[in-house]
Amino acid sequence: MEIGLGFAAADLPGSQVQDEIFYKRGKVWHKTNNAGGIEGGLSNGENIIVRLAFKPIPTLMRPLQTIDWRTKKAAAAHVERADTCSVEAGAVIAENIAAFVLADAFLEKFGGDSLAEIKKRV
Numbered sequence: 465m466e467i468g469l470g471f472a473a474a475d476l477p478g479s480q481v482q483d484e485i486f487y488k489r490g491k492v493w494h495k496t497n498n499a500g501g502i503e504g505g506l507s508n509g510e511n512i513i514v515r516l517a518f519k520p521i522p523t524l525m526r527p528l529q530t531i532d533w534r535t536k537k538a539a540a541a542h543v544e545r546a547d548t549c550s551v552e553a554g555a556v557i558a559e560n561i562a563a564f565v566l567a568d569a570f571l572e573k574f575g576g577d578s579l580a581e582i583k584k585r586v
Contacts, residue, residue, distance in 0.1 A: 465516045468500025505573030
């Protein structure tokens, strides 16, 4: 999961990653949103951009090459159609990962060793 440019930012100099801040007609705005709407654990007012990727489901209708573990000879993998769709499970996982990452950003901003301490800071 990544927010904003995410891993792509690691290949760029800071001058191409930082979002410049502008002010016009009573409004603060950014020309870009490389931070993905989160800076220092706090929303900067821009859209929060989150991307998440999943590996493909392992079920293949065209079996891949493998070996027979007893004979060590080449064999075709068994085809078993179990995971026909991962969208439902993926949505639950994505929601939880996003909540975890955003909670981490929240804690980065407000910190604290206990919920009571965090509540005092918010």
